[in-house]
Amino acid sequence: MTGTPLIEVEDLRIDLDDGSRRVAAAEGVSFRIDRGETFGLVGESGCGKSITALALIGLLRHPLSIGGGVIRFEGREIQHLSAARQRELRGNRIAMIFQEPMTALNPVSPVGRQIAEMFVLHKGKSWREADQLAVEALASVRVPAPERRVKDYPHQLSGGMRQRVMIAIALACGPDLLIADEPTTALDVTVQAEIIELMRNLCAERGTATLMISHDLGLVANVCRRVAVMYAGRIVEERGSADIFRSPSHPYTQGLVASLPRLGSRAALGRSRLKEIAGVVPAITNFPDGCRFNPRCAQATDICRTRAPETDPLEAGGLVRCHHHA
Amino acid sequence: MKLRANLVIGGVLFALAIFVGLLAPWLAHTDPVMDANLMNAEEPPSWTWWFGTDDQGRDIYSRVVYGARVSLTVGIISQLINSVIGVALGLSAGYWGGWWDDVVNALTNVMLAIPSLIFALAIMAVLGPGLTSLLIALGLTNWSFTCRIARASALSLRSQGYVQAATVLGYGDLRIMITQLLPNMLGPIVVIGTLGMGSAVLSEAALSFLGLGVRPPFPSWGSMLSEAREQITTAPWLSIFPGLAIFLTVLGLNLLGDGLRDILDPQSRSRRT
Ligand SMILES: Nc1ncnc2c1ncn2[C@@H]1O[C@H](COP(=O)(O)OP(=O)(O)O)[C@@H](O)[C@H]1O
Ligand code: SF4
Ligand SMILES: [Mg+2]
Numbered sequence: 001m002t003g004t005p006l007i008e009v010e011d012l013r014i015d016l017d018d019g020s021r022r023v024a025a026a027e028g029v030s031f032r033i034d035r036g037e038t039f040g041l042v043g044e045s046g047c048g049k050s051i052t053a054l055a056l057i058g059l060l061r062h063p064l065s066i067g068g069g070v071i072r073f074e075g076r077e078i079q080h081l082s083a084a085r086q087r088e089l090r091g092n093r094i095a096m097i098f099q100e101p102m103t104a105l106n107p108v109s110p111v112g113r114q115i116a117e118m119f120v121l122h123k124g125k126s127w128r129e130a131d132q133l134a135v136e137a138l139a140s141v142r143v144p145a146p147e148r149r150v151k152d153y154p155h156q157l158s159g160g161m162r163q164r165v166m167i168a169i170a171l172a173c174g175p176d177l178l179i180a181d182e183p184t185t186a187l188d189v190t191v192q193a194e195i196i197e198l199m200r201n202l203c204a205e206r207g208t209a210t211l212m213i214s215h216d217l218g219l220v221a222n223v224c225r226r227v228a229v230m231y232a233g234r235i236v237e238e239r240g241s242a243d244i245f246r247s248p249s250h251p252y253t254q255g256l257v258a259s260l261p262r263l264g265s266r267a268a269l270g271r272s273r274l275k276e277i278a279g280v281v282p283a284i285t286n287f288p289d290g291c292r293f294n295p296r297c298a299q300a301t302d303i304c305r306t307r308a309p310e311t312d313p314l315e316a317g318g319l320v321r322c323h324h325h326a
Numbered sequence: 327m328k329l330r331a332n333l334v335i336g337g338v339l340f341a342l343a344i345f346v347g348l349l350a351p352w353l354a355h356t357d358p359v360m361d362a363n364l365m366n367a368e369e370p371p372s373w374t375w376w377f378g379t380d381d382q383g384r385d386i387y388s389r390v391v392y393g394a395r396v397s398l399t400v401g402i403i404s405q406l407i408n409s410v411i412g413v414a415l416g417l418s419a420g421y422w423g424g425w426w427d428d429v430v431n432a433l434t435n436v437m438l439a440i441p442s443l444i445f446a447l448a449i450m451a452v453l454g455p456g457l458t459s460l461l462i463a464l465g466l467t468n469w470s471f472t473c474r475i476a477r478a479s480a481l482s483l484r485s486q487g488y489v490q491a492a493t494v495l496g497y498g499d500l501r502i503m504i505t506q507l508l509p510n511m512l513g514p515i516v517v518i519g520t521l522g523m524g525s526a527v528l529s530e531a532a533l534s535f536l537g538l539g540v541r542p543p544f545p546s547w548g549s550m551l552s553e554a555r556e557q558i559t560t561a562p563w564l565s566i567f568p569g570l571a572i573f574l575t576v577l578g579l580n581l582l583g584d585g586l587r588d589i590l591d592p593q594s595r596s597r598r599t
Pocket of ligand 3: 046049050181182
């Protein structure tokens with residue numbers, strides 16, 4: 001659909017109140033996701049991916065807060081909605097799953113109950129109907145023998161099974177947007193692939209848009225149609241997934257792409273990445289002036305150290321935030 | 327799971343008390359109030375009168391059996407009231423924090439500063455003696471420990487992944503407190519509740535001893551002790567048996583509470599291993 005995007009973020013700024021002053025943990029964040037589209041957000045740990053996701057679902061809590069910008073859901077601004085109205089969106093229209101399937105489920109409640117609760121909460125179903133729907137939901141995430149599994153407690157399930165349950169919970173109410181924040185980081189590599197595949201299939205079947213968040217560019221580009229690369233609280237490049245591999249434009253993205261293992265061997269990833277982009281992400285309270293990447297950038301010039309670059313549209317489509325972009 | 331001696335002994339004693347209370351009409355030999363007969367006054371324990379008789383010729387065994395009803399009713403119901411109050415205040419204070427937390431904390435500190443029996447005495451003085459007053463007085467004055475525990479648990483639980491996940495899924499505050507927090511703090515709450523029941527049984531005895539409890543002639547262990555005061559040297563069985571009943575019930579509840587703590591409280595579990 002080219003009309004109203006499902007979700008549209010415009011110039012979002014997220015403030016961090018560190019007691020004495022407010023610093024921007026993220027700023028100038030803009031992107032849009034259409035209905036049914038898969039969109040990826042990539043960047044090193046601490047760059048602001050999770051807080052951006054929390055901003056979307058209205059769950060930034062002190063010391064974090066929205067410092068400016070607009071978030072529209074189906075064309076309607078949602079960042080100033082009342083707590084009750086935001087709660088109606090959460091879980092129902094916008095769902096989210098996390099990295100930690102080990103802790104995201106209530107240990108003393110059977111998993112079927114936790115799925116059923118979504119139908120009771122958001123769809124006004126009776127517990128009887130909801131329990132039945134929970135079995136179906138569990139079957140839809142390919143959990144074998146779902147009518148028995150609904151009675152299991154989380155500790156009886158493997159990590160992969162728990163993440164399937166989380167997906168069942170998140171997709172229970174047929175949300176329009178699924179936010180997946182590092183959904184497989186805590187899982188075994190083999191299980192990771194299964195879970196990603198499952199998520200991709202389910203969302204495609206149901207026309208659910210996905211915001212996939214990860215530090216792993218390879219994974220995100222595989223799953224998503226478009227990818228935004230974030231660095232130190234700013235989106236530095238946004239491109240179609242294929243383009244970003246073929247012709248990364250921002251020096252940081254170029255480093256990320258160069259550090260991807262060519263042929264398999266994910267084990268080599270950590271070491272080679274260190275080689276490709278020297279240095280570490282600066283702390284929020286200590287962002288450098290100008291372009292935030294300049295201390296690590298081989299192409300940095302004087303202007304990079306004094307003036308923050310604006311986003312430029314690329315001829316081939318996409319956006320980049322760099323004074324000297326390719 | 328290994329069965330622990332304190333759990334077993336405590337459980338058996340408490341179950342026995344419940345059993346006696348429930349089956350009192352069948353277990354008692356005589357009516358505890360009506361069957362007075364001065365011909366049998368102050369009989370020592372014997373095959374006919376297991377626990378002896380009092381100065382009105384009433385069977386002490388039957389009175390002790392019926393007395394279990396008062397003690398357990400007061401113990402269980404007043405502690406339930408305390409648990410509900412303590413959990414409601416502590417849980418919401420820990421979860422919401424802010425000014426509400428300050429208010430609850432201040433209230434808890436006041437309750438902790440005044441001995442609960444004194445507080446209960448004051449309430450009884452206003453309400454007058456009787457079972458209902460007992461339930462209210464003891465039910466309103468012993469929730470501070472439960473409240474403390476519930477608050478501390480809520481504070482630590484609210485940063486758990488599943489609580490945050492529930493927020494993300496659109497759960498309201500009340501739903502989070504009831505489905506995510508409460509079930510996960512139930513262990514320590516049950517432990518405190520069991521111990522609290524023991525102390526409620528003792529408090530009932532104390533208040534009844536002071537003549538503020540259940541009105542004579544209906545028997546309660548405390549009032550029986552009170553009536554037996556003057557004959558303690560001439561007819562010691564009048565005090566021994568109700569005293570023993572109180573002792574065994576409270577001991578049972580304390581052992582049970584201890585045993586439950588061992589298996590339910592993750593902190594004491596991790597301390598052991
Ligand atoms: N509750 C919080 N209090 C203070 N700082 C926070 C909080 N949450 C996140 N931050 C900071 O905001 C930045 C972005 O965090 P986050 O969005 O979690 O990064 P990531 O991209 O790894 O998901 C980090 O520097 C982090 O330290
Ligand atoms: S603006 Fe300058 S420092 Fe920043 S990425 Fe571009 S070239 Fe490097
Ligand atoms: Mg994160």
